[in-house]
Amino acid sequence: MNKDNGKILLATLAGIGAGVAAGMLLAPDSGKGTLDTVKRTLTKTGDDLNNIVKRWTESLKSGEGNSEEDDQLVMHGSWEDVKGQLRQNYDELTEEDLEYQEGGEQELLGRLQRRLGKTKDEIMHLISGK
Helix, strand or coil, X not given: CCHHHHHHHHHHHHHHHHHHHHXXXXXXXXXXXXXXXXXXXXXXXXXXXXXXXXXXXXXXXXXXXXXXXXXCCCCCCCHHHHHHHHHHHCCXXXXXXXXXXXXXXXXXXXXXXXXXXXXXXXHHHHHHCX
């Protein structure tokens, strides 16, 4: 991680912390209502931050030594076996989501990333079974 990226992440976290503190101090509700609102806000903010960090990390990884070899999809077992396992673990996947033709690895990875909300590395890990 270069210096500027670290500063950006630190500034983002500081801004979130300042926003939460200001929200608590200026809250129109009192007691339990404020606590519930803060919990919901923190949960949503945590989820949003997690997604931002995943995308940020993914973009950093893709910029570093992105070779053909890094992007190769490796499966342990047949595609039918892998597809069955994915369908068993992720009910939201459709037959169309799991359509795969040799040479279409990037399209498959993109569909699965969008459908499951996971990074490319996470999808490749799911498919490889490692």
